[in-house]
Amino acid sequence: MDHNMDTFIHAFKEKDYQGFDEFYTLTNRKVYFAIISIVKDDEIAADLLQDTYMNFLNKIDQFKMGSNVFAYLSRIGRNLSINYYNKYKKEIHSDILLENMVSTEGVNQEAELDILKILNYLNQDQREVVVLHVINNFKFREVADIMDKPLGTVLWIYNKAITILKEKVGVSYE
Incomplete structure (x- = not known):
């Protein structure tokens, strides 16, 4: 699986995004849970998940080949979630998560x-x-x-x- 991730990363660095859907499918659940554990809202988590992958692709040249892509994505998602949480913490309600x-x-x-x-x-x-x-x-x-x-x-x-x-x-x- 690591070789597969390196293949995806190499392609992304070459601006070839054909494998992005597969990459997303392989990685999104772990990143989602890192985000949802902070914001506790499914819709917000989905938005932050998209932002996470956009940030990842925009800064793909900073990713070191051979690094743990799950940890890297989770860190981006976590940081975005913490920023969001700190900005909107009075508006976040865990009941919304359970409903959605x-x-x-x-x-x-x-x-x-x-x-x-x-x-x-x-x-x-x-x-x-x-x-x-x-x-x-x-x-x-x-x-x-x-x-x-x-x-x-x-x-x-x-x-x-x-x-x-x-x-x-x-x-x-x-």
Whole structure:
């Protein structure tokens, strides 16, 4: 898959966007979850997702070949989301997300809503770390880079989040 991503990036750097639809399909869900964990509104997340890919393509020459494209896109999306959130935080309502949530591949809408309700027990940083690590499968080092926080802080935030989730939701291993 890395070779495939490098092929896409090389083509984009050459201003060849024929493979963009496939690239988008392979990458958009992880980026979407990085955004939605901050703004909590499906329509806003969709707009910021488009902005993320536009910024990515406009600055494609700054992308280092061999880098993790998912982490790079997630960082762009996260930064755009934080900027949006800080500008419009009084207008963002999590209820809108629950009403407008679209189903994702492999996860039915009911399960996705349950996940989002559970994540509401966490504060912003905790939610973001859990989404990036558990849902998007980023390594803690990559999460630290995306969030621009020290690795130890990310690990502490994650452990605190898991403790909260265990207390609020409970855990059964059967």
